Amino acid sequence: MPREQGRKLVVSNKKARHDYAILDTYEAGMVLTGTEVKSLRAGRASLTDAFAHLDNHEMWLHGMHIPEYVNGTWTNHTPRRTRKLLLNRREIDKITGRLNESGTTLIPLSVYFSNGYAKVEIGLARGKKTWDKRQDLAKRDADREITRAIARRRKGITD
Template identity: 75%
Template sequence: MPREQGRKVVASNRKARHDYTIIDTYDAGMVLTGTEVKSLRAGRASLVDAFGHENNGEIFLHGMHIPEYSQGTWTNHEPRRVRKLLLNRSEILRMQIKLRDDGVTLVPLQVYFNNGYAKVELGLAKGKKAYDKRQDLAKRDAEKEINRELGRRGKGMA
């Protein structure tokens, strides 16, 4: 059977982009068991309350929920276990330096399959204040209104 080609998104953490300012992003592989991969291929995962943590020069993903595989037996996995992430040494060192800053955290943004391999997109993030969130919403609404008006003018309606 040929390997999958392209990128297939399994789970996305849209709330993270609303609650945090993303400073930098990294793509990392994950160490998974067989039933976890099968459950991910079925499109079942949740990134709510998930975060990355550095421990002894390695990066781990905590709180990601991959439900048990329905056809799994006694070999099924624990849904919220800690998963090791696979990154280059230089990427880990850059992350460690940036994570030392106050208020910076590691947030998973997406879980996806890239050419058959399960990957997670991590973002180095800094929390937004309530007024930052309101400014972003106002900016987005203004851009929508501008695009709507330009569309009307292009059609000769205004």
């Protein structure tokens, strides 16, 4: 059976980009059981309240919910178990240095399959204040209005 090619998104954390300013992103593999992989392939997972944590030079993912596999037997997994993330030593050292800055945290941004392997994209993030969120919304609205004006001008419609 040939290995699947490309990238297949399973779940993304849309709220993270709203609540946090993403400083840097990293791609990490995950240590999963067979029923977890089957459940992910069915598109079932949730990143709500999930976070990554460094412990003794190892990275762990806490709070990610992968529901039990429907056709699983007594070998089924625990839905919210802590999962180990696979990163290079150099990347872990770099993240450790950046985490020592105040206000930074690691949050999962998305889970996907890349060339058949389950991967998680984690982001080094700093929490946004309320005014930052309002500023981003105002900027997005202004950009949207600019693109509409350009489209109207191209079509020859004037106000």
